[in-house]
Amino acid sequence: MRIAVLREQAEGERRVAATPETVRKFVALGATLAVEAGAGAAAGHADDAYADAGATIADRTAVLAGAAVILGVQGPDPAGLARVEPGAWVVAALQPTRTRAEGYAAAGVEALAMEWMPRITRAQSMDILSSQSNLAGYKAVLDAAAEYDRAFPMMMTAAGTVAAARVFVMGVGVAGLQAIATARRLGAQVSATDVRSATREQIQSLGAKPVFVENVAGIEGEGTGGYAGETSDAYKAAQAELVSGHIAKQDIVITTALIPGRAAPRLVSDAQVASMKPGSVIVDLAVEQGGNVEGAVAGEVVVRHGVRIVGHRNVPSRLATDASALFSRNLYNFLSAFWDKEAGRPLLPDGDEIGDAIRLTRGGQVVNPRLSA
Incomplete structure (x- = not known):
């Protein structure tokens, strides 16, 4: 069973979907790696290291030829898959x-979207969003x-x-928690807020120090799958008032809030930016999803009211070696969990919670209910 590992083509993407470490593990399962x-x-792994791990090195056309599983960080352009074996997995x-x-x-x-991995116990080691967010929270502080x-x-x-x-x-998800820990290790005085009381x-x-709105009805922030959800209008108003008083005293603000399938919620207004001291810094980790901060620009560091607003794209890729190591292990953990020794390849059964969540297409049809027209 042939697994293809592609070189990323997206601008600025330095990660890779398999490392020599995971190549060896796939070879041990009986797979052939190209x-x-x-x-x-760009992630610090030379072609010779892959060859030493048991992979063959070739151009894109040769790598894709006969591949049953295609691994990538960012999904390849569908137009470039015209000659791929029917039914091949794109992971x-x-x-x-x-x-x-x-x-x-x-x-x-068969397209398998790893970012839609359900947040359940048995899928924790396969969760690319958690592994990459952890690094993003660390890098945001740096x-x-x-x-x-x-x-x-x-x-x-x-x-x-x-x-x-x-x-x-x-925003105190995976990225936020790592940002707190990193800022504390650097000796900062740290506070944090989230809509989830837990x-x-x-x-x-x-x-x-936790900063939370107290005694306001209509908090609906617990969401599903471990993510934050929407909040009531009363809560939003109370949160804005609380944050406005707190943010003016801060030197650095790091925003991490995302709601799956929706634009990033606006957490910091232009007026709140203006209230901060000149020389203060804001890092918006949600800038590519619309941004938590008014005035943030994806891919740029801008100055508004004397405050630097950092909007780097693809923050995990800025730590390409470690990000690739974690991402590639997520993919290996997923494929190996469903590996059928007799078939010599992974099999994703119908009705499985993981497969049903991440499978976008099969048999020439879009099958994921989240993409229903």
């Missing part, structure tokens, strides 16, 4: 839309530190005391 030349170069972050899914259906492949013209920790010197930076994390204890466990 890696596109240069696929791992990647596919950015699912109806139009894109129809392209995969027309190509005759990016903030790089833009901030002062130190993070309190320093007592003969020339006087340097006050600790005040860091406010908005995160209060998580914030406190990391040594940060």
Whole structure:
């Protein structure tokens, strides 16, 4: 059974979907691996390392020929899969839309969107969003530190005391929790907020101060699958008032809030940006989904009211080596969990909670109910 590993073609994408480590593991299962030349170069993996792990190195056409499973970080263009074996699996972050899914259906492949992996216990090791968000939260703090013209920790010197930076994390999912932990390790004074009341204890466990709206009816933020959901108008108004008073005192703000399938919620208004001290920094991790911060621009660092707003794209790719290691293990954990020894390949049965969640297309049809017209 042949597994193809593609070199990413999206601009700025430095990650790779398999590393020499996971190539060895797939070979041990009995698979044949073909890696596109240069696929791992930007993540620190030379072609020779893949060859030593048991893979063959070839151009894209040769790699795809006869492949039963195609691995990618960002899903390949459906138009480039015309000669792929019918029924081949495409396993990647596919950015699912109806139009894109129809392209995969027309190509005759079974498209499996790894970003739609359900947040259940047995799928934790397959969850690409969690593994990549963890790194994004860490990198967001480093990016903030790089833009901030002062130190993070309190320093007592003969020339006087340097006050600790005040860091406010908005959205306490995987990225937010890692941002809190990283900012604390750097010596900052950290506070955090979220619409999910269950995160209060998580914030406190990391040594940060929770900032929550109290005694307001209509909180609906618990959402499903571990994600945040919508909140009532009364809660939004109370949250905005609370944040406005708090954010003006902060040196650094990191926003991480996303709602699956919807534009990122607006958390910080232009007026709130203006209330911050000149030289303050905001890092918007949701900028590619519309942004949590008014005035944030994807791919740029902009200055508004003397505040630097950081909107880097594809933050996990900025840590390409570690991000690739985690992403590739997620893919291996998924495929190996469904590996059938007798068939010599992974089989995804109908009715399985994981398969039903991530399968976009099969048999030339779009089959995922989330993409129903």
